[in-house]
Amino acid sequence: MIKVNLIGKTRKKAAPKASMNISMPSNLTPVLLLAIVLGFAGGGYMWYASLTGQSNSLSVQIRGLEARKAELDAVIKQDQIYATVKKKLENRVKIVESLTKNQVSPILALDQLSEAVERTQWIWLSSLEQKDAVLSMSGMGTSLNAIADFYSNLNATGYFRNVDLGTSQEMGSNYTFSLKCEFVPPRKAPIASSAAAGGN
Numbered sequence: 180m181i182k183v184n185l186i187g188k189t190r191k192k193a194a195p196k197a198s199m200n201i202s203m204p205s206n207l208t209p210v211l212l213l214a215i216v217l218g219f220a221g222g223g224y225m226w227y228a229s230l231t232g233q234s235n236s237l238s239v240q241i242r243g244l245e246a247r248k249a250e251l252d253a254v255i256k257q258d259q260i261y262a263t264v265k266k267k268l269e270n271r272v273k274i275v276e277s278l279t280k281n282q283v284s285p286i287l288a289l290d291q292l293s294e295a296v297e298r299t300q301w302i303w304l305s306s307l308e309q310k311d312a313v314l315s316m317s318g319m320g321t322s323l324n325a326i327a328d329f330y331s332n333l334n335a336t337g338y339f340r341n342v343d344l345g346t347s348q349e350m351g352s353n354y355t356f357s358l359k360c361e362f363v364p365p366r367k368a369p370i371a372s373s374a375a376a377g378g379n
Contacts, residue, residue: 288314288362291338299329309362314339317357323347326356333358337365 288309296302301321308315320326326347333339345357 284364285309287364288338291336291362292316292333295329295332295336295339298332298335299325301325302329312362313359314362315357315359317355319350319353319355321353323354326354330358333360338362 292304292307292314296304302318302325303320304316304318306317318329320329326344330342330344333342339360340363342358342360345359347354347356
């Protein structure tokens with residue numbers, strides 16, 4: 180008798196797979212933690228070293244800039260001293276120029292005054308005083324016309340300004356007078372008047 184197995188071969192049940200559990204040795208955990216700590220410490224040290232280097236570099240730059248500032252301050256102070264000295268010298272030059280400009284040459288003043296007297300007939304000076312550029316004089320003339328001619332001749336020289344003729348008084352046959360004027364030499368020599376004023 181033939182037996183037919185309709186069910187087929189009996190399958191063998193697969194053996195359950197073993198679960199893969201990797202267990203770390205318990206002695207590696209402190210080493211790993213130590214490595215992490217050392218890594219952070221190394222990174223922190225490198226960062227600190229970098230900051231320290233930058234700080235040192237900036238400190239060197241600051242010292243250099245401070246030294247440069249000190250040099251510039253010294254130069255500025257020296258310039259201020261020079262400017263003060265220059266200003267003082269300029270003031271002295273101005274004073275000297277002013278004194279030179281306002282200085283009255285007695286020789287020139289007397290020369291021009293004597294020329295005005297010579298051009299005027301019948302005029303004599305009895306006194307003459309000088310204070311800075313102002314001349315005060317008194318004299319005598321044979322007539323009022325002679326005194327007026329002397330006044331005109333003073334103006335004609337170009338050296339006398341603000342001629343102020345004071346009072347004239349009759350004294351016998353003559354007339355006394357007083358006069359004030361400012362002696363100011365012109366920059367260019369005046370052209371001498373070709374015509375002399377006439378008298379009496």
